Amino acid sequence: MRMTRTNGRTMSASLKGAALAVIFSTSAAAAAENAIRIALSSPPTTLDPHFHNLTPNSALSMHVFEPLFRIDEKSGRAAPGLAKSWEAPDERTWIVNLAEGVTFSNGKPFTANDVIYSICRIPTIKDSPGSFMGQIQAVENIEALSPHQIRITTKGPYPILPVDLADVMIVSAETAGAGAVTFGLKGCNGFVEGPTDKYNSTDLAVGTGPFKYTSFVPGEKIDLVANDKYREGKAVWDKVTLRIIPNDVARVAALLSHEVDLIERPPLQDLSRIKANDKLAVTGTVSERIIYLAFDVEQEPTPGIKGTDGKNPFKDKRVREAVTHAISRDVIVEKVMRDQAQSAGQLLSPGSFGYFETGFAPDSYDPEKAKALLSEAGYPNGFELVIGATNNRYVNDARIAETLAQMLTRVGIKTSVDASNFSIFSEKRNKYQFSSYLGGWGNGSREGIYTFRSLVATRNTKEGMGSSNRGRFSNAKVDNLLREAQRTNEEGKRLELFRKIAEIVKEEKAILPLHYEMATWAHSADIAVQPSADQRTVASRFSPKP
Structure with a gap:
C-alpha cells in the first residue's frame, strides 16, 4: 500500500490514529442520525428531471420526484405511482385517477394541473442532450376532468402509454408560477417556463417523493433530507449524501475507510477483497x-x-x-x-x-x-x-x-x-x-x-x-x-x-x-440492499438492517 505523506514525511502513527478516529466517528455519527453516504461512479448532470434522459439523472430524480406510473420490478408492467388507477375505455383514450391528499415537499397540493404542466414542459426544454419527447410523442391531448382525474387521448392506438409515462416525473406547476394550464400540441395555454438553472439551484426542484434536495455541487456532491410530507410516511433515511467518485480506486478506498456506506459499480478486480471483509458485503443481479x-x-x-x-x-x-x-x-x-x-x-x-x-x-x-x-x-x-x-x-x-x-x-x-x-x-x-x-x-x-x-x-x-x-x-x-x-x-x-x-x-x-x-453494489454489512436490474442507485432501495 502506498504510504501517506505530509510535507514530505510519512504520516505519524498518532496522526494516522487521529485520522482514523475522525473517519470512524464520522461513520458512527452518520449511523446515529440515520444517514447514508453513497458514492456514485457517474455524475448526475442536473436536478431538472426533464432535461436529460440519462440513467444517473433518472436515478437521482427518483429520490425527489414521482411519475404517474412505476415499472414493477418483478412483472415489468406498469404499476401505480401518482396514478392510483386507470382504464382505457377505447383504444385511444385513457382515464387516469390520481392519488388524493398528496402534497409537494413545499406544501403545495398535487393536482391534475401538475400532470398537464409537467407534460407540457418537456417540448420546451432547450438544448436537451437526450430528450423525453419519445415518452410523450403519442399524446394528442390531456384534459383535467376534476382536480384528481385526467383524460389522455393518444394520436392512435398506443397500448404502452403507461410504460412511456413511467419515465416522466411530475413537477409543481404552482411552484413554477403557473396557474391553470391547458394542453396544446403547438404550445400549452397558461404555461410558465421553469428554467433548468432554477432546478439546479433547488428553487424549483420540488417533488412528491421521499426526499428533498438541500444542495447540489455539480460533479462533486448532492445532499438530500427526508420529505416530511411524503405520502407513504417517513423515508427510510433522514439524510442522504451522494458523493461523485468516478475513479474506481478512490471509490473502493472510500468504502474501505468507512467514508461512505455504499458504492455503485465496484470494480471487478476488488470484489473478492470486499467480500473477504466481514464488515462489508456485495449484492447484485443481472x-x-x-x-x-x-x-x-x-x-x-x-x-x-x-x-x-x-x-x-x-x-x-x-x-x-x-x-x-x-x-x-x-x-x-x-x-x-x-x-x-x-x-x-x-x-x-x-x-x-x-x-x-x-x-x-x-x-x-x-x-x-x-x-x-x-x-x-x-x-x-x-x-x-x-x-x-x-x-x-x-x-x-x-x-x-x-x-x-x-x-x-x-x-x-x-x-x-x-x-x-x-x-x-x-x-x-x-x-x-x-x-x-x-x-x-x-x-x-x-x-x-x-x-x-x-x-x-x-x-x-x-x-x-x-x-x-x-x-x-x-x-x-x-x-x-x-x-x-x-x-x-x-x-x-x-x-x-x-x-x-x-x-x-x-x-x-x-x-x-x-x-x-x-448490476452490483458494495456496501456496509449493516445495510440491506434491494438490487434492481435497472442499475439505478436510489437511497430508498437500501435500508438499515435491524
Missing part, C-alpha cells in the same frame, strides 16, 4: 443494460477513419459483419469482465418484453471470415480506425474498448481508442465525431419499443424517434414495423413485430450487441 458497438453509417468521409480514400467503410454491411466476427465476446466476458457479464446477441435483455430465447445467439468469433469479408468489401489491407469510449461510465468500459481494438487490429483494422469522461464523450458523440463508439443502453421500462425506438429508429426529433441513434442507421422496414408495434394492443402480435425488427437489426449489423452488465 442488469437490463446492453453494452454495444455502434457505427457511423451516414457521414462520408467519417471522422477517425484513414486509409479508405475518403470512403466510409461502415456504410458497407460486409465491413460491419467483418467487425462482429473479429470480436470474441467470450473473451470479453471471461477475461475483461471476470464472468460478471453475459454475452449478448440481441439488444433487449433477458426479462424484457421482446427478448427471444432462441434465434439470436451471439455472433461467432471467426477472424478468418472477418478478413475475407474485408477483402470482399475492397479493404484487403484493412484501414485505420479510432473507437470512441467512456472511461468509467460503464463497467470496465475503457478496457473493453482496448480489447476490441486489439481484436480488430488482428484482422487488419488498425484500431486505437479515444477514451474520455462521459461529458466529453457525450459532446463528441452528439456532434457525430466518432466513426464507431462503445455505448451502453439501460431499458428500465423492459418494453421493447423503448429500446428499438431509441437505438435503431430513424432519427426524428419531432416524433422522439432515434433519440440515441448516433450512428444514424435508417431502415424504412424497421420504422414501419415499429410504428405498427406502437399501435398494436395484442401482445402476441407485438412480439411478432419485435422479432421482425430484431431480425433486421441482426442481419444489417446496424449495432453490435456485446454483453449485458451485472
Whole structure:
C-alpha cells in the first residue's frame, strides 16, 4: 500500500490514529442520525428531471420526484405511482385517477394541473442532450376532468402509454408560477417556463417523493433530507449524501475507510477483497443494460477513419459483419469482465418484453471470415480506425474498448481508442465525431419499443424517434414495423413485430450487441440492499438492517 505523506514525511502513527478516529466517528455519527453516504461512479448532470434522459439523472430524480406510473420490478408492467388507477375505455383514450391528499415537499397540493404542466414542459426544454419527447410523442391531448382525474387521448392506438409515462416525473406547476394550464400540441395555454438553472439551484426542484434536495455541487456532491410530507410516511433515511467518485480506486478506498456506506459499480478486480471483509458485503443481479458497438453509417468521409480514400467503410454491411466476427465476446466476458457479464446477441435483455430465447445467439468469433469479408468489401489491407469510449461510465468500459481494438487490429483494422469522461464523450458523440463508439443502453421500462425506438429508429426529433441513434442507421422496414408495434394492443402480435425488427437489426449489423452488465453494489454489512436490474442507485432501495 502506498504510504501517506505530509510535507514530505510519512504520516505519524498518532496522526494516522487521529485520522482514523475522525473517519470512524464520522461513520458512527452518520449511523446515529440515520444517514447514508453513497458514492456514485457517474455524475448526475442536473436536478431538472426533464432535461436529460440519462440513467444517473433518472436515478437521482427518483429520490425527489414521482411519475404517474412505476415499472414493477418483478412483472415489468406498469404499476401505480401518482396514478392510483386507470382504464382505457377505447383504444385511444385513457382515464387516469390520481392519488388524493398528496402534497409537494413545499406544501403545495398535487393536482391534475401538475400532470398537464409537467407534460407540457418537456417540448420546451432547450438544448436537451437526450430528450423525453419519445415518452410523450403519442399524446394528442390531456384534459383535467376534476382536480384528481385526467383524460389522455393518444394520436392512435398506443397500448404502452403507461410504460412511456413511467419515465416522466411530475413537477409543481404552482411552484413554477403557473396557474391553470391547458394542453396544446403547438404550445400549452397558461404555461410558465421553469428554467433548468432554477432546478439546479433547488428553487424549483420540488417533488412528491421521499426526499428533498438541500444542495447540489455539480460533479462533486448532492445532499438530500427526508420529505416530511411524503405520502407513504417517513423515508427510510433522514439524510442522504451522494458523493461523485468516478475513479474506481478512490471509490473502493472510500468504502474501505468507512467514508461512505455504499458504492455503485465496484470494480471487478476488488470484489473478492470486499467480500473477504466481514464488515462489508456485495449484492447484485443481472442488469437490463446492453453494452454495444455502434457505427457511423451516414457521414462520408467519417471522422477517425484513414486509409479508405475518403470512403466510409461502415456504410458497407460486409465491413460491419467483418467487425462482429473479429470480436470474441467470450473473451470479453471471461477475461475483461471476470464472468460478471453475459454475452449478448440481441439488444433487449433477458426479462424484457421482446427478448427471444432462441434465434439470436451471439455472433461467432471467426477472424478468418472477418478478413475475407474485408477483402470482399475492397479493404484487403484493412484501414485505420479510432473507437470512441467512456472511461468509467460503464463497467470496465475503457478496457473493453482496448480489447476490441486489439481484436480488430488482428484482422487488419488498425484500431486505437479515444477514451474520455462521459461529458466529453457525450459532446463528441452528439456532434457525430466518432466513426464507431462503445455505448451502453439501460431499458428500465423492459418494453421493447423503448429500446428499438431509441437505438435503431430513424432519427426524428419531432416524433422522439432515434433519440440515441448516433450512428444514424435508417431502415424504412424497421420504422414501419415499429410504428405498427406502437399501435398494436395484442401482445402476441407485438412480439411478432419485435422479432421482425430484431431480425433486421441482426442481419444489417446496424449495432453490435456485446454483453449485458451485472448490476452490483458494495456496501456496509449493516445495510440491506434491494438490487434492481435497472442499475439505478436510489437511497430508498437500501435500508438499515435491524
